[in-house]
Amino acid sequence: MSLAGGLGARWAFTENRIRSVYVYRTDILIWLIAPAMQLVLMAALWRAIYNGRSTLDGVSLSVMTTYVSLAAIQNLINWDDTIDWLTARVRDGKIGADMARPVGIVTQQVCGQVAQLIVKTPMIVLMLPVIFLFSDLSAPAEGALGWYLLSTLVGWLLNCCIGLLVASVVFWTLEMGGMEFLYSVLSGFLSGVLVPLWVMPDWLRTILEWLPWQAVVYTPLAIYVGRFEGTRVWQAIGVQFLWLAVIGGLTWLVWRRAVNRVVVQGG
Amino acid sequence: MTVRASVAWQLKAGGILLGGAIRGMAQYRADLFMTMAAGAVFQSVGFFALWVMLARFGEIGGWSISDVALLYGIRLVAHAVWALPFNQLRFVEDFVQEGTFDRFLIRPVNPLVQLMTSRFRLHPLGDLLAGLVLLIPAMSLVDVDWNAWRLGFLALAILGGGMVEGAFQLGMSAIAFRTLGTRQARFTVDSVFNLYGNYPGKVFGRAGQLALTILPVAFVAYLPTTVLLGRTDELGLPAWLAYLSPVVGALLFAGSYAFWHRQIRHYQGAGS
Numbered sequence: 001m002s003l004a005g006g007l008g009a010r011w012a013f014t015e016n017r018i019r020s021v022y023v024y025r026t027d028i029l030i031w032l033i034a035p036a037m038q039l040v041l042m043a044a045l046w047r048a049i050y051n052g053r054s055t056l057d058g059v060s061l062s063v064m065t066t067y068v069s070l071a072a073i074q075n076l077i078n079w080d081d082t083i084d085w086l087t088a089r090v091r092d093g094k095i096g097a098d099m100a101r102p103v104g105i106v107t108q109q110v111c112g113q114v115a116q117l118i119v120k121t122p123m124i125v126l127m128l129p130v131i132f133l134f135s136d137l138s139a140p141a142e143g144a145l146g147w148y149l150l151s152t153l154v155g156w157l158l159n160c161c162i163g164l165l166v167a168s169v170v171f172w173t174l175e176m177g178g179m180e181f182l183y184s185v186l187s188g189f190l191s192g193v194l195v196p197l198w199v200m201p202d203w204l205r206t207i208l209e210w211l212p213w214q215a216v217v218y219t220p221l222a223i224y225v226g227r228f229e230g231t232r233v234w235q236a237i238g239v240q241f242l243w244l245a246v247i248g249g250l251t252w253l254v255w256r257r258a259v260n261r262v263v264v265q266g267g
Numbered sequence: 268m269t270v271r272a273s274v275a276w277q278l279k280a281g282g283i284l285l286g287g288a289i290r291g292m293a294q295y296r297a298d299l300f301m302t303m304a305a306g307a308v309f310q311s312v313g314f315f316a317l318w319v320m321l322a323r324f325g326e327i328g329g330w331s332i333s334d335v336a337l338l339y340g341i342r343l344v345a346h347a348v349w350a351l352p353f354n355q356l357r358f359v360e361d362f363v364q365e366g367t368f369d370r371f372l373i374r375p376v377n378p379l380v381q382l383m384t385s386r387f388r389l390h391p392l393g394d395l396l397a398g399l400v401l402l403i404p405a406m407s408l409v410d411v412d413w414n415a416w417r418l419g420f421l422a423l424a425i426l427g428g429g430m431v432e433g434a435f436q437l438g439m440s441a442i443a444f445r446t447l448g449t450r451q452a453r454f455t456v457d458s459v460f461n462l463y464g465n466y467p468g469k470v471f472g473r474a475g476q477l478a479l480t481i482l483p484v485a486f487v488a489y490l491p492t493t494v495l496l497g498r499t500d501e502l503g504l505p506a507w508l509a510y511l512s513p514v515v516g517a518l519l520f521a522g523s524y525a526f527w528h529r530q531i532r533h534y535q536g537a538g539s
Contacts, residue, residue, distance in 0.1 A: 029451075030451055030454065030455075033455055033458070034458060037458055037459065037462050037463075038462065041462050041463065041466075044466075044470050044471050044472070044475065045317070045320065045327065045466065045470060046320075047470075047472075048327045048328045048469070048470040049320060049321075049324045049326075049327050051328070056324060057323070057324075179301060179305070181305050181309065182301075182304070182305040182308055182309070185305075185308060185309045185312050186308065186312070188312070189312050189315070189316060194312070194313075194316040195316050195319050195320060199319060199320060199323050200319050200323075201319070201322060201323075204319065
């Protein structure tokens, strides 16, 4: 397949997935409700903890509420249905048809993730009223915007890879049985969506710093609010790329083996 | 349709049906423990996040971490109290859409009892476990003299709280007889209870606290916990309202059951 033809097929596939995401419009609204409610809760909790004080431990309330708002946006961007989708395809055997397509199976997943990103990014606008009513969103730290966007992109890519890796479990178990739900809850905490790492006790922060999830959400947010400055920004983005290489490589290896495990029953 | 009215008969039939459901579920042991663990972890993560915040900053709205743990524990146990017997309500719309609700109507057992026992799911046990793990240590850590009346009030509050949540879920599942799709609405209401029911209402400001009292999320755990901790002053509401929270649950549930019973008449078999 020529490069142009390959791109065309990929885009056609992505377009297709965009359409299928749009079919479930109410589900799209549900994606907004959960992070919006979470955002209102976290902003209220931080306000109550600050209890009228403008700074605590040298961190101002507006940094906290900005962090909370961005965490909701980041969560929205990173949430995707790869695990659910793949579980359903493996269970009902449609994965067989997927594998017969001229576009590789992993590429199809990536197209699916791109499709969801294209659908979800404009929805951030719908979050803004909630953000300004219940929380806050101050401007990024000086000169941090570009780094933040780069870091968000790398974080999103890393999240895609982690999603693919977790989803591949289904090739062996055929059934996720609550595991995908457990994973989404845990990764919310591990990535710093719920509580920023700098608030955590040292032992907990050390553990989380050695795990890949903080590179998905915490790193871009810490850059935005100015917790990371100067060379620390470089280092943090370097760590993100490192994780992307490690997890990306692992994902590629696991998926290469996984597709050999596929058994399509009936059909 | 003739349904034998005696409660004893309904209980006996319910017991037999439940036995079958439990035997069915026991075929999938690994899945069972996985879903239970998922329920417990899901509920614990929210508390753990708050614990991390308070370990650093001390208190929230004048509530220490053990005060909030008491509230959180009461909410989770109350949640399990309704979710254990009634979690099958989620599937009313599946039964309605597939037309399989018919069989509940032609058997001589209350359709709600049959629905409740159509399958047995263990994930609410995870909620119960997480709730008790919070509640029991919190009871010894908070500055409360656990005399007979407070223990009695705690038990009633948990039952009442379960009924408040159960009333909403029962009421919404009844709507499925008419409009079919209620999944989104139910999910949203469940999230509201899950997110805002676990924290002192005071945290959400005057307006938020009032909204949660009217909704009435605050009756599940916040209001009864202020009674136990002797903090009804912070409510800005008459204290008797907090003392009445178990009654509110019972009233709501009774109203909701009457509504369910009326809506069931609108069920139309989907053919097949």
